[in-house]
Amino acid sequence: MTRVVLLGASPGPENSPTGLRLAALPGNPTVAERLRGQLTSLDPRLATIESGDVATALRALADVAEAATENLFIIPENSVVHDELIYQITKAKRGALALVAKEPRPEVTEEEAQDAQEDVVPIDEAEPEIGLNRLEGLPVRSRVGKSRVVSVGTASHAVTRPNAILLGPLHVSARNAPMLAQTCRELAAMADTFGEDDDLLQLIVFGLVRNGVSVGIRGRRDLFYRRVTTQEELNEAGAEMAGMNEDRARLNNAVKGADGFFTTYFVSTYSRFIARWAARRGLTPNQVTLISIVLGVAAAACFATGDRPWMVLGGVLIYFAFVFDCVDGQVARYARKFGVLGAWLDATFDRFKEYVVFAGLAVGWVVSGNSDDIWILALAAIGLQSVRHLLDFSFGVANRRKPPSPLPTLALDAPDDRSLRQALTRRKVERSQGLRGVLKMWTKAGKFRAVHWARKMIVFPIGERFAAIAITAALFDARITFLTLVIWGSVAAAYTLTGRLMRSLV
Template identity: 85%
Template sequence: MTRVVLLGASPGPETSPTGLRLAALAGNPTVAERLRSQVTSMDPRPATIESGDVAAALRALADVAASATENLFIIPTNSVVHDELIYQITKSKRGALALVAKEPRYGISEEAQEDTGQEDNGPEDGDDEPAQEGRVPISEAEPEIGYERLEGLPVRARIGKSSRVVSVGTAYHAVTRPNAALLGPLHVSARNAPVLAQTCRELAEIAHRFGDDDDLVQLIVFGLVRNGVSVGIRGRRDLFYRRVTTQEEVNEAGAEMTGMNEDRSRLNNAVKGADGFFTTYFVSTYSRFIARWAARRGWTPNQVTLISIALGVAAAACFATGDRPWMVAGGILIYFAFVFDCVDGQVARYARKFGVLGAWLDATFDRFKEYVVFAGLAIGWVVSGNSEDIWILALAAIGLQSVRHLLDFSFGISNRRKPPAKLPTLALDVPDDRDLREALTRRKVERNQGVRGVLKMWSKAGKHRAVHWARKMIVFPIGERFAAIAITAALFDARITFLTLVIWGSVAAIYTLTGRLMRSLV
């Protein structure tokens, strides 16, 4: 569950009437009614902060955060937003995530600049800008009070290339080269709820320093960033969000939102963004449409998982014959077993049907399909009159893959227990962000040394497309493994298949283990 907080009368540039109706939508709901209906599934009794007084609103939010045992989703009630955007924000694994609109600059569209940092890749500190004629470098820029406005909101946040909010200002607090507005929705993880509560109380004590144009969400993010919380960012991309204040704006928002294809975004989001090369280009290009077809007909992810298992067993049976036509058929079947293995997760994300049983089935029977296929290949080799020594290769492939999965599982658990990296802090009453930025610069230099420096260089190399896909493939993910089985079994024989699995798997194990050992040292 998620604790929802509706900012009913958000202190800021314009307190908005929420009784205005969205005539473009079915049922002609008011803005507030529609938003409440959207968040009810997360929190049947959302908290509403009605006060137009900044200090009172901050104290009320502090009370909500102090009693929260779950993640918090904060959003103004005058928000017109797609359901899918709410879903994507609240499913973030970051400690905090804010929706932003970045000021278009340097000939780059706002949409292009918004396409940043949804995934939690760690709190990087880089904040470089391309050199511009007649413009001082960011390192030499003087902090300023941001007076520009974007969609009626003050541009008082600094977004760097780090995929997070670097600094935020207010009418009293200067920020170095502000370039973004905080639109409204804010997601805060349960682990940061106590920090949010304390931050809001501290902000309430200095509320007299804030201006009439300071937005409440902007102030909250200002406090979180200065208290060392990594606030990630995401843009709207192909989804809709807007705060409305007049019936004219409501009408425009309703028409624009209904004209956008929310289902397409939801379908695209059903595909994992970190898949391997084979999965990305040879499966997910069409498997998402199978997933949507299945979800609209009421199929559950577990039912799709059973289809994948059945196809895997059928492939093993074909391989066990040892005959070339059946080996080809087995290669085709194992490919489609993997396709439906992808489809079950895509159905779960598209239909939002998640369960412990489904996750367990998916993880367990992925291994079952692989190992039963290994057995089928070995049986087929022996049935064809070849040496029984093939079982040594089969057992080596099974053992190697088992060890790799054990290491993956144990490292994942250990990594989740690792506390998040600490960011520099700055007292809320300091009038500008110079000290904060200097601390971030020092931290960046320190993190670029030794093992951290090597890891960061390798991470930067991944920005090149060829290196990115090479890194994806070298770890021999499940897509590449199933592709290797299908191709080598259909074109060659079981011995070649096992040699490919053992050799490529060994290289992947060495590469992965080296990287994890290095990460364990930092």
């Protein structure tokens, strides 16, 4: 469950969405009515906070945060937003996440860009400023980096080179709720220092960042969000939103963004459409998992014959067993049907399919008149893969227990963010030394496409394993398959174990 907090139209009560109606929707609902309808599935007892008086609103939000035992989703009441965007933000695993829009760069010629670049002062030397530019009706007073909000300013708090606005939706995890409550009370006590154009949600993030909370960022991407204050803006927003394919975005989101090379280019390019077809016909993720298991067992049976035509068919079947293994998760994410049983079945029978295929390959080798020494390789492959799964699981559990690295803090009444940015620079330098520096350098190397995919493939993920089994079994024999699995698996184990030892020591 998520605790939902609706903020009255911000800034100013004259922008209330009460009278703004979406004529294109059935029932001609107001913006607020539509938003409430979208959010009641998350929280049937929505908390509404009027934002006319900043101090009162902040104290009310502090009360809600103090009483909350679940994650909080804070959103302005005059928001027009896709359901899928709400879903994606509320399912984020960050301790705090804000929707942002970066200020667009002006279109200039190459010569003008070069001249401008020569005149730009490096950000480390830039002077903090009060952001006066506006974007979508909001003052540009936030500085965002690649993954989080770096600094936020107000009408009386300068920020170094602001480049973005905080659009509105803010998701705060339950563990950060006490800090949110404390921050709101501190902000309420200094409400007289804020300007009339300071946005309430931007003020909240201003306080969180200065109190050391890491606020992640995400953009709208292929989904829609906009705050509206007039009927004209609402009509424009409705037309723009209608022209966007929300279902396609939902389908794309059903595909994992961090899959391996083989899965990304040889499965996910079309498996998402199978997932949508299955979901629309009422197939559950568990039923799709069952299809994958049946195909895996059938592949093992084909391999067990030892005959070349059946080995080729086995390679085809194990490929499609993996396809449906991907589809079951995509159906779950697309249809939003999650369950403990499904997660357990998926993880357990992934291993079952691999091991039964190993057994089928070994049996096929023996029945073809070859030595039964193949079982040594089969057991080596099973043992190696079992150890890798155990290490993956244990490291994942230990990593989740590790507290996040603290960020520098800054007094809320500090007039600018100069000392905060200096502290962040020192932190960056410290984290670039020793093992941290090596790990950071290796992470940065991932921006090169070849390195990115090489790192994905070297760990020998399930997609690459199933591809290796299908190709080597169909074209060669079980001995080559097992040698490939053992050699590549050993390299992967050494690589991942080295990386995890290094990360455990920093």
